[in-house]
Amino acid sequence: MESKEAAMIQPTRRRLVQMVLGGGLFTSIISAIYPVLRYLIPPPVADLGGDEIVAAKVGDLKPNGSKIVRFGTRPALLLMTGEGEYRALSAVCTHLSCTVQYRNDLHQVWCACHNGMYDLNGRNISGPPPRPLEAYQVHVRSDEIVISRKREG
Amino acid sequence: MRLLTRVRDWLDERIHWADLIAPLKKKTVPAHGLSYWYFLGGITLFLFGIQVCTGILLLLYYRPGANEAFESVQYVMTRVQFGWLVRSIHSWAANLMILTAFAHMFSVIFFRAYRKPRELTWLSGMVLLFLALGFGFSGYLLPWNTLAFFATKVGTEITGQVPGIGHHLMVFLRGGEEVTGATLTRFFGFHVAVLPGLTTLFILIHLALVQYFGMSVPPGVEEHWKASPGEARQMKFFPNFFLRELMAWYIALGVLGALAAILPWELGTKADPFAPAPAGIRPEWYFMFMFQTLKKTPAKIAFLDGEVVGILLFGVAGLVWTLLPFFDQAGKGRGRKLFMGAAIFALVYIVAMTVYGCMAK
Numbered sequence: 001m002e003s004k005e006a007a008m009i010q011p012t013r014r015r016l017v018q019m020v021l022g023g024g025l026f027t028s029i030i031s032a033i034y035p036v037l038r039y040l041i042p043p044p045v046a047d048l049g050g051d052e053i054v055a056a057k058v059g060d061l062k063p064n065g066s067k068i069v070r071f072g073t074r075p076a077l078l079l080m081t082g083e084g085e086y087r088a089l090s091a092v093c094t095h096l097s098c099t100v101q102y103r104n105d106l107h108q109v110w111c112a113c114h115n116g117m118y119d120l121n122g123r124n125i126s127g128p129p130p131r132p133l134e135a136y137q138v139h140v141r142s143d144e145i146v147i148s149r150k151r152e153g
Numbered sequence: 154m155r156l157l158t159r160v161r162d163w164l165d166e167r168i169h170w171a172d173l174i175a176p177l178k179k180k181t182v183p184a185h186g187l188s189y190w191y192f193l194g195g196i197t198l199f200l201f202g203i204q205v206c207t208g209i210l211l212l213l214y215y216r217p218g219a220n221e222a223f224e225s226v227q228y229v230m231t232r233v234q235f236g237w238l239v240r241s242i243h244s245w246a247a248n249l250m251i252l253t254a255f256a257h258m259f260s261v262i263f264f265r266a267y268r269k270p271r272e273l274t275w276l277s278g279m280v281l282l283f284l285a286l287g288f289g290f291s292g293y294l295l296p297w298n299t300l301a302f303f304a305t306k307v308g309t310e311i312t313g314q315v316p317g318i319g320h321h322l323m324v325f326l327r328g329g330e331e332v333t334g335a336t337l338t339r340f341f342g343f344h345v346a347v348l349p350g351l352t353t354l355f356i357l358i359h360l361a362l363v364q365y366f367g368m369s370v371p372p373g374v375e376e377h378w379k380a381s382p383g384e385a386r387q388m389k390f391f392p393n394f395f396l397r398e399l400m401a402w403y404i405a406l407g408v409l410g411a412l413a414a415i416l417p418w419e420l421g422t423k424a425d426p427f428a429p430a431p432a433g434i435r436p437e438w439y440f441m442f443m444f445q446t447l448k449k450t451p452a453k454i455a456f457l458d459g460e461v462v463g464i465l466l467f468g469v470a471g472l473v474w475t476l477l478p479f480f481d482q483a484g485k486g487r488g489r490k491l492f493m494g495a496a497i498f499a500l501v502y503i504v505a506m507t508v509y510g511c512m513a514k
Contacts, residue, residue, distance in 0.1 A: 035235035039210055043232040
């Protein structure tokens with residue numbers, strides 16, 4: 001009778017010990033892995049540029065001229081058309097994120113990496129780019145050329 | 154489980170896995186009242202593993218350079234999630250590792266485990282200890298804080314006092330005449346490339362020698378076992394000793410985690426090479442006994458510079474200590490007593506001077 005009882009109890013005790021030890025080990029491993037995983041995530045970089053920057057002074061650009069400026073954390077392209085009109089576009093190619101440039105011989109925006117071509121409104125017109133470049137608003141305030149993100153609505 | 158068996162069978166067919174692990178299965182460890190001392194080397198190895206892991210993590214954010222180092226460590230500690238914990242563990246484990254390495258060394262001395270045929274094991278262990286001290290010295294500077302800056306200045310200046318090659322050695326360490334950003338670049342290179350490479354090599358040699366010779370049995374126990382062979386006990390390495398060692402590692406991890414979380418390592422203030430040294434400049438505690446001795450050495454001993462005498466004495470003592478196995482005359486009663494007396498003196502001196510140095514303002 002007693003031995004039968006022992007046989008009944010033994011596996012339960014063993015299972016309890018296994019659960020406690022295994023659970024402890026599992027918790028320990030998780031408590032080591034969790035901080036490491038969180039540590040690996042880089043902290044977000046503050047976008048100090050905001051939505052608006054002074055890109056240039058009036059007179060910096062000649063007609064058919066262009067300039068790459070820092071807009072937040074990414075580059076933007078400010079250009080003056082042959083007619084003397086300012087345009088501002090994101091300079092990040094929508095294909096594989098190379099930085100585009102203004103071709104004053106073609107009067108188009110060109111990405112050297114894979115020969116992508118955009119018109120002066122940022123529309124992708126030839127080559128691999130799948131989407132148009134984001135266009136920014138340009139204002140002239142006294143002698144400063146200010147570019148800003150277009151607000152929704 | 155079935156998959157696991159299949160993988161094992163697959164490996165066994167190709168690399169004869171069973172033959173490879175056969176020696177591990179046969180390996181035994183002497184079982185006696187002093188067996189616990191065998192854990193110390195393993196704990197030191199475990200802490201080294203922690204250092205490698207946390208060191209790699211710190212490398213993800215650390216930037217060497219006088220203008221960036223302090224800021225990047227500050228960034229790790231304030232902006233990166235759990236960054237304070239990772240750095241704190243790295244600092245604490247470094248200190249605990251030096252401590253367990255010293256304890257391991259003294260246990261080897263007092264149980265005379267270095268005796269024939271294990272002299273090479275001792276020598277490789279001493280090399281590892283010096284490498285660990287090099288890790289400590291180079292790593293101390295990396296956060297580029299005031300304390301570390303001046304400690305490195307003093308430490309490398311002391312190297313410069315060595316007659317003959319001293320100055321060249323100092324310039325080599327500093328990467329110039331002064332401690333500057335160039336020193337930081339060098340120390341960073343030593344700390345993350347040179348020292349880890351050498352240490353890995355010597356750990357492999359050290360472990361291979363330990364496997365080859367097996368664990369040393371303390372002389373007292375050995376005599377007793379020789380007198381009554383029936384009482385000689387061995388413990389299987391796997392799993393009996395291995396699981397005990399794992400428990401020791403687990404406890405070490407617990408102590409480490411508690412220390413790192415409750416007493417996070419401080420960063421201090423950024424080093425300014427043109428500011429006067431603040432009060433309380435001190436090296437890491439494991440250099441304290443040397444630092445304190447040099448501080449207490451008179452400026453002139455006979456016609457010699459006191460500092461130089463002190464440095465030479467430490468150099469000679471270090472060399473003698475490294476070559477200890479060759480001075481230990483086995484079986485000679487008086488020589489043995491003298492030897493043990495010297496070892497005890499060394500331990501007491503190191504402990505006393507460390508405590509004295511840490512208490513002194």
